Amino acid sequence: MTNTIDLAVIPGDGIGPEVIAEAVKVLKKATQNEDVRLVLSEYRLGAEHWLATGETLSDGTLAELRRHDAILFGAVGAAPGDTRIPSGLIEREMLLKLRFAMDHYVNLRPSKSYAGVPSPLADPGTIDFIVVREGTEGPYVGNGGALRVGTPHEIATEVSVNTAHGVERVVRDAFRRAADRPRRKVTLVHKHNVLVHAGHLWRRTVEAIAAEYPQVSHDYLHIDAATIFMTTDPARFDVIVTDNLFGDILTDLAGAVSGGIGLAASGNLNMDRTAPSMFEPVHGSAPDIAGQQKADPTAAILSAAMLLEHVGLPAAARRIEAAVEADIAARPQFSGTRTTSQVGDAIAAGVS
Amino acid sequence: MTNTIDLAVIPGDGIGPEVIAEAVKVLKKATQNEDVRLVLSEYRLGAEHWLATGETLSDGTLAELRRHDAILFGAVGAAPGDTRIPSGLIEREMLLKLRFAMDHYVNLRPSKSYAGVPSPLADPGTIDFIVVREGTEGPYVGNGGALRVGTPHEIATEVSVNTAHGVERVVRDAFRRAADRPRRKVTLVHKHNVLVHAGHLWRRTVEAIAAEYPQVSHDYLHIDAATIFMTTDPARFDVIVTDNLFGDILTDLAGAVSGGIGLAASGNLNMDRTAPSMFEPVHGSAPDIAGQQKADPTAAILSAAMLLEHVGLPAAARRIEAAVEADIAARPQFSGTRTTSQVGDAIAAGVS
Numbered sequence: 001m002t003n004t005i006d007l008a009v010i011p012g013d014g015i016g017p018e019v020i021a022e023a024v025k026v027l028k029k030a031t032q033n034e035d036v037r038l039v040l041s042e043y044r045l046g047a048e049h050w051l052a053t054g055e056t057l058s059d060g061t062l063a064e065l066r067r068h069d070a071i072l073f074g075a076v077g078a079a080p081g082d083t084r085i086p087s088g089l090i091e092r093e094m095l096l097k098l099r100f101a102m103d104h105y106v107n108l109r110p111s112k113s114y115a116g117v118p119s120p121l122a123d124p125g126t127i128d129f130i131v132v133r134e135g136t137e138g139p140y141v142g143n144g145g146a147l148r149v150g151t152p153h154e155i156a157t158e159v160s161v162n163t164a165h166g167v168e169r170v171v172r173d174a175f176r177r178a179a180d181r182p183r184r185k186v187t188l189v190h191k192h193n194v195l196v197h198a199g200h201l202w203r204r205t206v207e208a209i210a211a212e213y214p215q216v217s218h219d220y221l222h223i224d225a226a227t228i229f230m231t232t233d234p235a236r237f238d239v240i241v242t243d244n245l246f247g248d249i250l251t252d253l254a255g256a257v258s259g260g261i262g263l264a265a266s267g268n269l270n271m272d273r274t275a276p277s278m279f280e281p282v283h284g285s286a287p288d289i290a291g292q293q294k295a296d297p298t299a300a301i302l303s304a305a306m307l308l309e310h311v312g313l314p315a316a317a318r319r320i321e322a323a324v325e326a327d328i329a330a331r332p333q334f335s336g337t338r339t340t341s342q343v344g345d346a347i348a349a350g351v352s
Numbered sequence: 353m354t355n356t357i358d359l360a361v362i363p364g365d366g367i368g369p370e371v372i373a374e375a376v377k378v379l380k381k382a383t384q385n386e387d388v389r390l391v392l393s394e395y396r397l398g399a400e401h402w403l404a405t406g407e408t409l410s411d412g413t414l415a416e417l418r419r420h421d422a423i424l425f426g427a428v429g430a431a432p433g434d435t436r437i438p439s440g441l442i443e444r445e446m447l448l449k450l451r452f453a454m455d456h457y458v459n460l461r462p463s464k465s466y467a468g469v470p471s472p473l474a475d476p477g478t479i480d481f482i483v484v485r486e487g488t489e490g491p492y493v494g495n496g497g498a499l500r501v502g503t504p505h506e507i508a509t510e511v512s513v514n515t516a517h518g519v520e521r522v523v524r525d526a527f528r529r530a531a532d533r534p535r536r537k538v539t540l541v542h543k544h545n546v547l548v549h550a551g552h553l554w555r556r557t558v559e560a561i562a563a564e565y566p567q568v569s570h571d572y573l574h575i576d577a578a579t580i581f582m583t584t585d586p587a588r589f590d591v592i593v594t595d596n597l598f599g600d601i602l603t604d605l606a607g608a609v610s611g612g613i614g615l616a617a618s619g620n621l622n623m624d625r626t627a628p629s630m631f632e633p634v635h636g637s638a639p640d641i642a643g644q645q646k647a648d649p650t651a652a653i654l655s656a657a658m659l660l661e662h663v664g665l666p667a668a669a670r671r672i673e674a675a676v677e678a679d680i681a682a683r684p685q686f687s688g689t690r691t692t693s694q695v696g697d698a699i700a701a702g703v704s
């Protein structure tokens with residue numbers, strides 16, 4: 001009997017289709033000797049699709065997407081200067097809508113140093129941490145509003161919503177992951193001295209879950225201090241757990257210090273498996289270099305590895321990671337001369 | 353006729369008193385040949401004072417502070433492990449209360465590279481930018497709340513409040529400052545693709561004020577992307593204008609990449625002069641090294657220079673800055689062997 005893995009693929013805009021093509025190439029190679037059949041269904045969504053059809057993400061498409069085992073996602077977003085598309089529309093009505101609708105409460109973003117990858121830091125040390133970013137609450141809930149818009153009396157609010165349910169499940173996930181790692185350490189990042197109510201919920205929750213994991217140590221950093229450590233001593237981190245907005249900020253910074261956002265993979269995980277999880281590079285659609293075969297597909301390929309791990313093929317995931325590591329080690333000799341698809345070819349060829 | 357400059361001095365907790373002693377030493381030296389009389393009144397406030405008296409910041413003290421020309425502030429905050437003090441109480445009821453009560457709407461935080469100061473970045477380039485952080489609104493307003501605390505149904509909210517009045521005055525300040533700088537460039541940092549209502553108010557305001565300053569260019573970065581540039585190309589920035597929370601995060605990061613938070617000065621400015629402005633190092637009270645003469649007083653001394661500039665003594669401010677620059681250039685030979693007061697002595701001696 002052959003298992004079927006039924007994937008939805010959303011290439012998206014800009015460099016999305018280019019990097020996803022390479023991720024699919026590598027996915028196929030990594031699973032060819034596994035006892036699985038890979039079925040891929042492509043969905044056209046994103047800024048271009050909205051311009052052509054007016055759909056951001058319809059209920060019908062959402063229902064179809066739900067039937068897949070997982071989603072591989074490229075990037076969405078119009079060019080910054082494109083005035084035909086209301087700013088942030090695609091990001092909110094499509095990307096964030098997916099994360100919320102599918103209850104992707106764990107936004108998992110690993111950072112690690114690869115030999116040979118230059119860091120902007122003079123001495124980054126050995127970086128090997130994961131950020132467990134909450135994905136369904138916080139300032140991302142869209143509960144803002146505005147009054148007297150465009151007048152001198154305008155007032156605009158944004159509400160961060162945090163629930164015991166939402167915080168507990170993601171903190172628990174962070175401790176569970178930390179317990180399986182050699183250093184077994186969780187760092188909560190927040191700003192509880194200012195954001196008192198949300199901050200206290202996060203802190204109390206960490207204390208409560210920590211009591212269930214006596215083998216895992218934990219500490220706390222304010223978000224401002226965490227950005228300092230991210231540049232002076234990123235090797236100190238093991239598992240970071242934090243809210244949606246602080247996680248957004250910290251993972252871009254983490255990507256930068258560990259060798260560039262071109263390597264940063266992520267998983268939007270529904271750990272209860274009540275809906276498919278979604279895997280995407282942390283980088284955006286980079287319209288300035290789109291269609292030129294200049295994008296680095298590595299983050300998309302590493303996201304595909306996370307996908308395989310999530311659907312129960314950890315050995316295939318490890319093979320992709322090993323191929324990526326070998327390819328990265330060989331990169332100095334190419335010094336940016338390879339096309340997106342040549343990088344994908346090289347990594348696919350390296351998958352044992 | 354001799355002018356009097358009447359200063360309130362709040363040394364605070366931890367290393368606050370040590371660094372403020374040096375800042376006062378340098379202030380006195382820098383003004384001795386000016387036609388001014390410096391009058392200093394010390395206020396004991398902070399965690400220690402609260403433990404002794406129960407006062408965070410009374411209406412009476414606030415009224416007294418209002419009568420001064422400016423405030424020199426050290427640092428406040430209890431040791432992280434000190435359970436006698438509710439977390440964040442002093443920060444909110446005293447430091448933030450001062451910023452809000454005195455309408456310190458421009459939180460000005462300059463960053464610059466000094467020759468000889470090591471940066472964690474391999475190649476920081478020439479850093480010379482200022483962050484104009486909004487100081488009286490945003491997520492700092494304390495408009496949060498919580499329901500069903502301690503139960504599985506807890507919900508905690510934090511409300512970011514942004515007004516046309518509050519945003520316009522700080523954006524205008526940023527453009528005014530940019531117009532006086534060689535590069536004449538303003539970068540708005542926000543997250544308008546997610547925080548739509550606040551984000552649009554900020555963007556529209558920047559567009560409107562930009563039209564009044566045709567000689568100043570402007571661009572926009574999401575906060576996550578801004579942290580990347582802060583590590584890969586901090587030299588790109590000239591004037592950054594941003595909200596209270598993003599500014600908090602970005603200025604700690606900026607301090608780190610430009611050679612350490614030990615050099616980062618700040619001014620909490622009421623540009624309408626309806627209340628005294630307040631000058632403080634960006635660093636905290638660092639209870640772990642307090643009382644040991646280990647703290648670097650440079651950030652406090654540079655904050656004192658900002659104070660002199662604000663009260664109308666720019667020449668004295670420049671003399672302090674020059675002395676600091678000369679001292680920093682000579683530092684490699686001391687390699688951390690000088691006490692706090694030796695650094696203050698050296699800088700004071702260098703003030704021409």
Ligand SMILES: CC(C)[C@H](C(=O)O)[C@@H](O)C(=O)O
Pocket residue numbers: 091092095096248282545546576
């Ligand atoms: C595109 C944007 C809405 C998104 C976010 O803020 O989460 C992105 O920055 C990310 O980190 O995945």
Ligand SMILES: CC(C)[C@H](C(=O)O)[C@@H](O)C(=O)O
Pocket residue numbers: 193194224443444447448600634
């Ligand atoms: C102590 C704290 C409340 C304060 C802030 O968040 O503004 C500090 O981090 C700062 O940057 O001055």
